[in-house]
Amino acid sequence: MTDTPRVTVWNEYRHEQNERRPAEVYPAGIHGALADALREGGVAQVGTATLDEPHNGLPDEVLEATDVLLWWGHIAHDEVADEVVERVHRRVLGGMGLVVLHSGHFSRVFKSLMGTTCDLKWRHGDRERLWVVAPGHPIAEGLGEYIDLGEEEMYGEHFDVPPPDELVFVSWFGGGEVFRSGLCYRRGRGRIFYFRPGHEENPSYYDPDVRRVINNAVRWAAPSPGPEPTRGNTEPLE
Ligand code: ZN
Numbered sequence: 001m002t003d004t005p006r007v008t009v010w011n012e013y014r015h016e017q018n019e020r021r022p023a024e025v026y027p028a029g030i031h032g033a034l035a036d037a038l039r040e041g042g043v044a045q046v047g048t049a050t051l052d053e054p055h056n057g058l059p060d061e062v063l064e065a066t067d068v069l070l071w072w073g074h075i076a077h078d079e080v081a082d083e084v085v086e087r088v089h090r091r092v093l094g095g096m097g098l099v100v101l102h103s104g105h106f107s108r109v110f111k112s113l114m115g116t117t118c119d120l121k122w123r124h125g126d127r128e129r130l131w132v133v134a135p136g137h138p139i140a141e142g143l144g145e146y147i148d149l150g151e152e153e154m155y156g157e158h159f160d161v162p163p164p165d166e167l168v169f170v171s172w173f174g175g176g177e178v179f180r181s182g183l184c185y186r187r188g189r190g191r192i193f194y195f196r197p198g199h200e201e202n203p204s205y206y207d208p209d210v211r212r213v214i215n216n217a218v219r220w221a222a223p224s225p226g227p228e229p230t231r232g233n234t235e236p237l238e
Contacts, residue, residue, distance in 0.1 A: 005067035005097070005222035006045040009034045010057060012073040013050040015200040022200040030072050030198070033205040034101075034214065041215035051076055056084045063087055068097035068218045071104045072198065078108075085109055093188030097221025099214065102198035105159070110194070113187050117160045123175060126154035128197065130169045130181050139168045139182065139193065139216045147209040153199035155179045161194070171196060182213070184220075191221040 011031035015022035026033055031048040038046045047066075049057025051073070063069070069088065073080070085108045092098050092113060100110045105118045130147040132140045147169075156177030162185070169182030181196035195213060197204040204210050 004043045004045070005218055006065055007038055007043050007047070007068045007070065007218055008058070008062060008066040009038070009046065009048045009070045010072070011048065011050050012076050013052070014076055015074065019200075025201060025203050026205070030200065030205060034070055034072070037205065037211040037214055038218060041211065043215070043218060051079060056080055058084050058087065060087065063091050063096070066091070066096060067223055068099060068221045070099045070101060070214070070218075071107055071109060072101045073107045074103035074200065077106055080108055085112060089113060092190035092192065095189035095223035097190060097218070097223060098192045099217045099221055100192065100194045102196060105155075105161075105194065110192075113185070113192060114161050116162060120159045120179070121154075121156040121177070123154040123156075124199075124201075126152060127174045128152040128154070128181075129172045130197070131172065132168065133170050134166060134168045137166060137168050138220050139184070139213060141216055142212050143209055147207070147213075149197060149202070149204055149207060149210070151202050152197055152204060153202070155181070155196055169196070189223065189226075193217045193221055
């Protein structure tokens with residue numbers, strides 16, 4: 001499989017180093033579990049990057065060699081350097097795919113691409129059922145009608161994001177809330193997918209269906225070749 005996208009998994013990587021439960025659930029870090037899921041799914045080139053590395057793990061040369069970037073962050077969104085936020089934003093407009101996971105809804109990268117607060121309501125220790133509401137969509141390929149996750153954090157509406165181009169999942173929670181949990185956007189040439197599960201204390205990134213969705217999303221978000229438009233003041237065509 002040489003034509004799979006080159007993927008970089010970005011993770012804040014603080015909970016797993018500083019708290020007992022996330023360290024037990026994700027001993028190799030959330031990025032380690034996600035990278036394994038992609039390698040198992042046949043993605044040939046998978047790298048990882050974390051917040052505390054130089055340039056937050058995302059210097060120019062890494063982003064330039066990334067077709068699809070995964071983003072997991074939670075407690076240190078403000079520590080991501082302005083230049084990194086700007087570079088990721090620019091790369092997405094230029095065609096790089098972006099898959100934003102769980103609490104990445106509040107990342108500066110996602111908020112800057114959405115232009116809204118991206119706020120929501122939440123509660124720990126619920127259970128989640130993600131219904132597939134776009135059964136023909138490539139991101140839902142290979143799934144059943146829904147995915148059940150026995151323990152997850154609840155995210156509830158209203159989720160303050162722009163209406164998505166395509167809605168792939170709607171979640172129901174034990175407490176009665178619902179949430180748009182799989183959303184597709186285009187910004188410039190780039191494709192963005194937001195996928196809700198993945199609280200740091202719950203083992204959702206080992207769930208086979210969740211791993212399938214992430215693999216499907218990476219392939220969906222990969223850049224498409226095509227013409228480079230000319231912009232600015234131009235002469236008439238011959
Ligand atoms: Zn969480």
